[in-house]
Amino acid sequence: MIANSLGIMAPILIAGLGGLLSERAGVLNISLEGLMLTGAFAAIVVTAATGSVLLGVLTAAVAGALLALVFSIISIDFGSNIFITGLGINLLAAGGIPFISNQLFGTKGVLRFAEMPVLPRLDLTFEFRIPLVHDLLFGHHVGVYLGIVLTVLVWVALYRSSFGLRVRVVGVNPETLRLRGLSPERYKRIAIILSGIGAGLGGGLLALRLGVYLPNITSGRGWIALVTIYLGYRHPGGVLIAAFVFAFAETVSMAAQGVIALPNTVLLSLPYVLTVLAMVIYSAVRHSSARRVRYQR
Amino acid sequence: MNRTSPRGSVPAIALALAAAVAVTVVLLIAGSDTPVAAIRAFFFGPFSNTYYFGNMINGVTVLVLTGLGASLAFRAGVFNLGGEGQVYTAAVVTAVAANAAPQLSAAGGIAFALTAGVVAAGIMAGLSGLFRFLWDTDELITSFLIASASIPIIDYMIVGPLNDPASNLLTTPRVPEAFRLLRILPPSRLHIGILLALAAAAITFFLLFYTVRGYEWRLTGLNIAFARYGGINTGMYILFPMLISGALHGLAGAFHVLGTHHAALVGFSAGLGWNGLAVALIGRSHPLGVIPAALVFSYLQAGSRTAILHTEFTFELATIIQAVIFFIITAQHLPRILRRLRLKRDARA
Numbered sequence: 001m002i003a004n005s006l007g008i009m010a011p012i013l014i015a016g017l018g019g020l021l022s023e024r025a026g027v028l029n030i031s032l033e034g035l036m037l038t039g040a041f042a043a044i045v046v047t048a049a050t051g052s053v054l055l056g057v058l059t060a061a062v063a064g065a066l067l068a069l070v071f072s073i074i075s076i077d078f079g080s081n082i083f084i085t086g087l088g089i090n091l092l093a094a095g096g097i098p099f100i101s102n103q104l105f106g107t108k109g110v111l112r113f114a115e116m117p118v119l120p121r122l123d124l125t126f127e128f129r130i131p132l133v134h135d136l137l138f139g140h141h142v143g144v145y146l147g148i149v150l151t152v153l154v155w156v157a158l159y160r161s162s163f164g165l166r167v168r169v170v171g172v173n174p175e176t177l178r179l180r181g182l183s184p185e186r187y188k189r190i191a192i193i194l195s196g197i198g199a200g201l202g203g204g205l206l207a208l209r210l211g212v213y214l215p216n217i218t219s220g221r222g223w224i225a226l227v228t229i230y231l232g233y234r235h236p237g238g239v240l241i242a243a244f245v246f247a248f249a250e251t252v253s254m255a256a257q258g259v260i261a262l263p264n265t266v267l268l269s270l271p272y273v274l275t276v277l278a279m280v281i282y283s284a285v286r287h288s289s290a291r292r293v294r295y296q297r
Numbered sequence: 298m299n300r301t302s303p304r305g306s307v308p309a310i311a312l313a314l315a316a317a318v319a320v321t322v323v324l325l326i327a328g329s330d331t332p333v334a335a336i337r338a339f340f341f342g343p344f345s346n347t348y349y350f351g352n353m354i355n356g357v358t359v360l361v362l363t364g365l366g367a368s369l370a371f372r373a374g375v376f377n378l379g380g381e382g383q384v385y386t387a388a389v390v391t392a393v394a395a396n397a398a399p400q401l402s403a404a405g406g407i408a409f410a411l412t413a414g415v416v417a418a419g420i421m422a423g424l425s426g427l428f429r430f431l432w433d434t435d436e437l438i439t440s441f442l443i444a445s446a447s448i449p450i451i452d453y454m455i456v457g458p459l460n461d462p463a464s465n466l467l468t469t470p471r472v473p474e475a476f477r478l479l480r481i482l483p484p485s486r487l488h489i490g491i492l493l494a495l496a497a498a499a500i501t502f503f504l505l506f507y508t509v510r511g512y513e514w515r516l517t518g519l520n521i522a523f524a525r526y527g528g529i530n531t532g533m534y535i536l537f538p539m540l541i542s543g544a545l546h547g548l549a550g551a552f553h554v555l556g557t558h559h560a561a562l563v564g565f566s567a568g569l570g571w572n573g574l575a576v577a578l579i580g581r582s583h584p585l586g587v588i589p590a591a592l593v594f595s596y597l598q599a600g601s602r603t604a605i606l607h608t609e610f611t612f613e614l615a616t617i618i619q620a621v622i623f624f625i626i627t628a629q630h631l632p633r634i635l636r637r638l639r640l641k642r643d644a645r646a
Contacts, residue, residue: 091619
């Protein structure tokens with residue numbers, strides 16, 4: 001169950017980490033959903049054409065980056081409202097992908113290719129193994145490991161590099177950076193493109209795990225990724241935990257299908273219910289303990 | 298979020314609209330096999346008969362109400378991202394309430410069903426306000442999550458227990474005829490809800506800009522620390538904006554059932570919440586700015602619909618056009634960019 005959760009978590013986590021970078025630069029990127037969808041489409045098309053999963057994943061990242069570049073040009077250079085631009089990018093992906101798909105393959109629907117390589121799993125077999133620990137650490141698809149590595153990388157970038165410091169300053173007060181002779185727009189743009197890479201990667205991994213492109217394959221995962229940023233208190237480690245909580249909730253609701261006599265459609269809402277409950281309880285507990293500290297002083 | 302100029306400069310908006318029209322024409326020419334017919338259907342289709350025209354104006358009703366809901370939240374500095382679920386929930390609650398009390402008089406039944414829908418959506422959004430008020434839980438996230446959780450449940454109710462066995466559509470039973478709102482422009486679906494929506498915009502404008510509470514509301518949105526320092530009970534301006542934002546979304550959902558479709562269709566609210574936010578932002582979160590923004594938006598949607606119905610124009614192209622118009626319509630640097638281009642051209646000449 002935990003292994004399954006990790007598999008579900010990876011795309012959300014990677015997209016969330018990307019979104020975190022742009023959020024810290026002061027850009028709420030609500031187009032993660034559209035960027036993920038673009039990555040998913042690009043990954044399947046390129047993997048099917050070249051037979052290489054690696055190329056597929058890389059193309060997903062590039063596709064996400066390009067669309068994010070469009071986002072940055074419209075929001076920064078044209079000065080359009082960030083929220084509306086994000087909505088527009090989502091629409092562009094929702095309309096553009098079926099359009100391109102129709103031109104290339106003559107269908108706006110499911111893209112399934114024969115002899116599609118799947119996402120490799122990391123399997124190490126040791127002579128001596130502790131069953132539970134082994135299952136926890138190995139046998140997941142590469143996206144899970146990538147996600148955890150990226151969490152560390154994003155943490156290092158944000159808190160242990162001058163680049164990260166500047167990104168965080170842009171999010172708090174862009175003028176400070178300008179006074180230092182640096183361009184806040186430049187850091188915003190880089191952060192937005194990085195969020196595109198993250199979301200594109202996440203979408204690509206999501207599709208390659210299934211080995212097929214479906215219309216609306218992301219089905220809200222981009223929005224969930226956005227939620228993990230806030231649920232994780234705008235911190236990479238928090239995003240990791242939040243993405244896992246959500247993935248676990250989804251695994252639980254899938255497992256519950258066999259046990260509880262609830263209709264399938266209602267179970268679709270369970271991950272949201274569990275996440276909002278976790279969030280409300282967490283903030284309530286944090287709030288009351290914060291108050292206790294205040295009274296003691 | 299830019300809310301500095303409520304009015305925006307008129308030339309800038311005219312320029313944005315002109316650019317939007319130009320881009321739309323280019324896309325229509327590039328993307329359609331019959332460009333002339335597509336352009337005619339897109340731009341003039343909504344005015345070609347009373348049916349299309351009335352439905353376009355009816356679209357304004359929903360957009361004004363959801364746009365107002367979003368604007369009021371923005372004005373208090375809170376976010377209601379759950380509009381879609383609130384509209385959807387209110388629609389089903391309204392349909393159930395109307396069918397549960399057929400013995401009521403027309404006015405009583407309408408009032409009862411409307412109130413039920415409005416209260417349901419108000420509570421839904423109000424919960425997020427309450428959590429923020431009590432424990433500082435981010436209302437932006439909870440409103441979105443609560444709405445996302447509600448959508449599959451409502452889907453299930455319409456398809457399952459509340460389904461109308463007499464209909465082939467996935468819908469609730471139609472509401473009693475006595476409770477249906479008066480249609481203004483038959484055969485279109487335009488109903489008297491539009492007048493109420495416009496009145497709501499006017500009342501909101503007055504309350505927000507000409508009353509003390511409206512002043513406190515806006516001040517809390519502009520600077521919550523300053524507002525608290527000035528002795529304003531800022532907690533109230535977190536709770537009530539969410540409640541009222543939800544209630545306005547609820548009114549949109551209730552009108553959909555009592556006025557437009559006379560039943561709640563499965564999935565009808567898809568995208569409505571986002572459209573409301575877009576209308577609010579295009580209208581600069583101003584209660585009166587929301588009205589022209591909703592008109593433009595509804596015109597675009599109606600144009601796409603007639604172009605899809607009458608030409609080779611596709612749904613995907615309509616979506617792309619909407620995206621491009623989103624980009625242009627709030628572009629603040631557009632005049633400056635055009636000026637720079639002109640300078641460059643002059644320099645070359």
